[in-house]
Amino acid sequence: MNHPLVPFASVFVRYMRLSDLEQVQAIDHMSFTLPWPNSAFQYELMQNKDSIPMVAEINLTNGEKLVVATVVLWKIMDEAHIATLAVHPDYRRQGIGQKLLAKALLEAIRKGARLATLEVRAGNEAAQSLYRRFGFEVAGRRPRYYKDNHEDAVIMTNKNLDTFYQDWLTSIAEEDPNPD
Numbered sequence: 370m371n372h373p374l375v376p377f378a379s380v381f382v383r384y385m386r387l388s389d390l391e392q393v394q395a396i397d398h399m400s401f402t403l404p405w406p407n408s409a410f411q412y413e414l415m416q417n418k419d420s421i422p423m424v425a426e427i428n429l430t431n432g433e434k435l436v437v438a439t440v441v442l443w444k445i446m447d448e449a450h451i452a453t454l455a456v457h458p459d460y461r462r463q464g465i466g467q468k469l470l471a472k473a474l475l476e477a478i479r480k481g482a483r484l485a486t487l488e489v490r491a492g493n494e495a496a497q498s499l500y501r502r503f504g505f506e507v508a509g510r511r512p513r514y515y516k517d518n519h520e521d522a523v524i525m526t527n528k529n530l531d532t533f534y535q536d537w538l539t540s541i542a543e544e545d546p547n548p549d
């Protein structure tokens with residue numbers, strides 16, 4: 370398990386705000402070889418009515434707050450599409466990604482989503498492992514989808530967002546990631 374640079378006391382998930390953008394973009398750049406353009410998160414916040422942009426914020430033991438993870442879901446018709454999900458490298462493997470994803474999926478379901486989809490790099494075992502844990506299954510492949518290294522995209526879906534699944538999401542969303 371990685372240890373955080375600064376100890377944190379608790380994790381809180383909420384909707385993204387304009388004031389988060391600098392931290393959100395920094396996490397995006399640290400997490401992806403093809404980060405989103407700087408205007409993209411602002412578009413999600415200000416213009417995209419189908420967007421569910423959320424962050425996980427930690428309360429540090431010194432009283433400060435820090436955004437350490439970000440997610441954007443698009444809720445289109447009855448489908449929730451996970452457009453991006455990233456956790457700051459120093460805070461990974463501590464349950465923050467799954468808490469944020471669970472909260473965002475619950476929000477999409479509350480707004481009418483009945484299935485969830487995403488694309489993930491074929492070689493991204495960490496993310497695929499997380500999504501498998503969330504009940505996603507491989508539904509297809511887009512050959513040479515990513516422009517930087519022509520890696521395939523794996524399409525994953527979860528068509529089973531029933532009440533039993535929602536209860537499971539709620540339990541994950543309420544878990545308190547514990548650094549130690």
Ligand SMILES: CC(C)(COP(=O)(O)OP(=O)(O)OC[C@H]1O[C@@H](n2cnc3c(N)ncnc32)[C@H](O)[C@@H]1OP(=O)(O)O)[C@@H](O)C(=O)NCCC(=O)NCCS
Pocket residue numbers: 400401453454455456457460461462463464465466467468487488489490493494495496498499500502
């Ligand atoms: C994928 C990512 C969001 C996971 O975030 P995280 O906060 O580290 O994940 P969590 O601690 O909540 O992990 C929950 C579960 O997911 C799986 N998982 C997460 N990271 C994993 C890894 N590196 N290897 C294997 N399984 C992993 C495990 O089942 C884990 O449970 P466990 O720790 O009890 O074994 C994070 O690694 C990340 O930001 N990666 C870079 C960006 C990215 O690839 N985003 C996805 C794009 S589709």
